[in-house]
Amino acid sequence: xxxxxxxxxxxxxxxxxGFKCTPQRLAVLKVLQDTSAxxxxxxxxxxxxxxxxxxxxxxVYRSLETxxxxxxxxxxxxxxxxxxxxxxxxxxxxxxxCTDCNKVIEFAECPLDDLSKQISEDTGVQxxxxxxxxxxxxKECQA
Amino acid sequence: xxxxxxxxxxxxxxxxxGFKCTPQRLAVLKVLQDTSAxxxxxxxxxxxxxxxxxxxxxxVYRSLETxxxxxxxxxxxxxxxxxxxxxxxxxxxxxxxCTDCNKVIEFAECPLDDLSKQISEDTGVQxxxxxxxxxxxxKECQA
DNA sequence: TATACAATTGAGAAACTTTCTCAATTAGAG
DNA sequence: CTCTAATTGAGAAAGTTTCTCAATTGTATA
Numbered sequence: 001x002x003x004x005x006x007x008x009x010x011x012x013x014x015x016x017x018g019f020k021c022t023p024q025r026l027a028v029l030k031v032l033q034d035t036s037a038x039x040x041x042x043x044x045x046x047x048x049x050x051x052x053x054x055x056x057x058x059x060v061y062r063s064l065e066t067x068x069x070x071x072x073x074x075x076x077x078x079x080x081x082x083x084x085x086x087x088x089x090x091x092x093x094x095x096x097x098c099t100d101c102n103k104v105i106e107f108a109e110c111p112l113d114d115l116s117k118q119i120s121e122d123t124g125v126q127x128x129x130x131x132x133x134x135x136x137x138x139k140e141c142q143a
Numbered sequence: 144x145x146x147x148x149x150x151x152x153x154x155x156x157x158x159x160x161g162f163k164c165t166p167q168r169l170a171v172l173k174v175l176q177d178t179s180a181x182x183x184x185x186x187x188x189x190x191x192x193x194x195x196x197x198x199x200x201x202x203v204y205r206s207l208e209t210x211x212x213x214x215x216x217x218x219x220x221x222x223x224x225x226x227x228x229x230x231x232x233x234x235x236x237x238x239x240x241c242t243d244c245n246k247v248i249e250f251a252e253c254p255l256d257d258l259s260k261q262i263s264e265d266t267g268v269q270x271x272x273x274x275x276x277x278x279x280x281x282k283e284c285q286a
Numbered sequence: 287t288a289t290a291c292a293a294t295t296g297a298g299a300a301a302c303t304t305t306c307t308c309a310a311t312t313a314g315a316g
Numbered sequence: 317c318t319c320t321a322a323t324t325g326a327g328a329a330a331g332t333t334t335c336t337c338a339a340t341t342g343t344a345t346a
Binding site: 158163164165184185200201204226 | 333
Binding site: 162163165168197199202 | 292293295296297298
């Protein structure tokens with residue numbers, strides 16, 4: 001059977017929410033853990049089938065939904081096209097996406113935390129969440 | 144025939160890029176101008192057909208592509224689901240989307256302009272663009 | 287104003303993405 | 317080990333987006 005790193009922790013995360021810890025779900029998680037880049041559903045499906053050849057596409061959709069629910073994975077938007085997924089960053093961070101290789105680099109600061117209160121006062125809108133992605137060219141792709 | 148506000152300016156924007164100024168394209172633009180909320184393709188199609196009943200769905204797709212190319216319209220992502228459109232804000236601004244009524248409120252400051260250089264230095268990534276949306280509850284929906 | 291041409295349109299087909307259905311399987315509690 | 321409910325795979329169905337092509341239309345030019 002197939003395992004991911006820290007599988008005990010992950011197992012209890014599944015159980016805490018009443019989800020079963022299935023090989024398919026772990027495979028989807030592992031694929032994303034091993035990549036740290038935005039992957040489309042189809043790419044994830046292909047990579048999962050290297051481990052578990054019988055995995056159906058619908059299961060990949062369902063597994064991703066579950067993993068997002070557990071905050072282990074984030075659903076993201078690329079500039080053209082939607083519905084890609086990446087392993088969730090720890091804490092409150094935002095990704096920089098390399099437009100050449102799709103790799104994700106995180107940066108620590110969130111400039112919105114301070115600004116949100118200011119904006120709430122200025123506009124009267126109760127700010128609840130925000131969505132921020134940066135796009136650029138990573139070191140390797142510059143070379 | 145159907146006109147939008149500032150139609151001369153808009154007409155020359157089309158011509159400058161070699162696009163024709165068609166009633167369908169103006170209708171799509173007008174629908175978005177009159178709403179200032181994120182609208183899905185289907186909603187836009189319905190509203191356009193109130194003016195031009197024969198407009199096909201494919202034309203709405205194509206018109207939106209053209210309007211995005213002209214920077215008159217922005218393609219955006221809502222929290223669940225994709226591919227909605229809104230009239231482009233002037234200058235470099237980001238939207239606050241009301242999660243109750245989908246209305247868009249803009250705020251002037253872009254916190255990323257200053258931060259981008261800092262992040263480029265820290266991470267070695269050449270930051271090219273960024274994507275930022277805030278979500279909250281607008282004044283009216285709070286009442 | 288009339289003409290010619292290339293861009294645009296509508297309609298439906300086609301491609302692609304996502305969700306649903308259901309019988310068979312399986313994880314996990316007892 | 318057994319039982320049960322959750323999960324799975326497969327394909328159908330639904331939904332979204334793009335493509336094709338003949339007919340139409342905006343506009344540059346005369």
